[in-house]
Amino acid sequence: MTPLPREFYARDTLLVARELLGQRLVRWLNGERLSGRIVEVEAYIGETDQACHASCGRTARNAVMYGPPGHAYVYLIYGMHHCLNVVTEREGFPAAVLIRALEPLEGVATMRRLRPGRPDRELTNGPAKLCQALDIDRTFNGIDLCARGPLFIEAGTPVNETNVGTGPRVGVRGDERALTAPWRFFVRGNPFVSR
DNA sequence: CTCTCGATGCGCT
DNA sequence: GCGCATCGAGAGA
Numbered sequence: 001m002t003p004l005p006r007e008f009y010a011r012d013t014l015l016v017a018r019e020l021l022g023q024r025l026v027r028w029l030n031g032e033r034l035s036g037r038i039v040e041v042e043a044y045i046g047e048t049d050q051a052c053h054a055s056c057g058r059t060a061r062n063a064v065m066y067g068p069p070g071h072a073y074v075y076l077i078y079g080m081h082h083c084l085n086v087v088t089e090r091e092g093f094p095a096a097v098l099i100r101a102l103e104p105l106e107g108v109a110t111m112r113r114l115r116p117g118r119p120d121r122e123l124t125n126g127p128a129k130l131c132q133a134l135d136i137d138r139t140f141n142g143i144d145l146c147a148r149g150p151l152f153i154e155a156g157t158p159v160n161e162t163n164v165g166t167g168p169r170v171g172v173r174g175d176e177r178a179l180t181a182p183w184r185f186f187v188r189g190n191p192f193v194s195r
Numbered sequence: 196c197t198c199t200c201g202a203t204g205c206g207c208t
Numbered sequence: 209g210c211g212c213a214t215c216g217a218g219a220g221a
Contacts, residue, residue: 042213044213051213052213053213056207059206059207060206060207061205061206061207075206075213076204076205076206077204077212077213077214078202078203078204078211078212078214078215079202079203079204079205079212080202080203080204080214080215081203081214081215083213083214085213098213100213118216126214126215127213127214128214128215129214129215132215169213170213170214171212171213171214172213173211173212173213196220196221197219197220197221198218198219198220198221199217199218199219199220200216200217200218201215201216201217202214202215202216204212205211205212206210206211206212207209207210207211208209208210
């Protein structure tokens with residue numbers, strides 16, 4: 001329907017991360033609407049966060065994180081997988097939320113075709129898996145998620161506080177703070193949460 | 196189910 | 209040249 005407004009993203013990253021749970025990620029692919037409910041995210045906040053791609057300062061790769069909020073930051077990892085983030089906070093401050101898992105809602109048949117041989121629970125239960133299921137690659141890096149384009153986030157079903165789980169981020173490296181900060185948020189008990 | 200390990204491209208030092 | 213915000217195959221239990 002309507003993309004979430006830029007003001008949604010132009011806030012504290014931990015608040016945005018928490019409130020992204022339950023929202024709906026929408027992807028238009030060849031005239032078909034694919035979508036999923038966001039059930040797991042992680043926050044990456046500023047140059048002092050050693051797990052953040054901006055921890056070594058601004059580069060060509062992480063430039064989008066320094067830009068205005070509400071844009072997609074998509075990167076290639078391990079030479080073969082893509083990960084989707086949404087840029088948060090004010091322009092000039094590098095921060096983003098990684099979308100780690102979705103519960104498939106629309107276009108499941110197409111997702112199955114894009115991830116052949118996988119059971120339904122493994123269509124979108126990881127950051128690179130969901131990019132594969134929704135056909136998201138680096139050509140989406142920098143696109144505006146607040147426009148009615150091929151990729152955006154719209155209002156979904158809110159997640160009650162008692163159903164929100166938190167914990168340290170997955171697969172990160174860095175100092176004690178990076179390893180232990182509880183900046184991963186997920187919907188408790190949801191079968192599509194990764195790991 | 197759990198664990199281990201290799202794949203593979205590219206941005207950065 | 210190194211190292212990565214991951215995934216999936218294969219082995220074992």
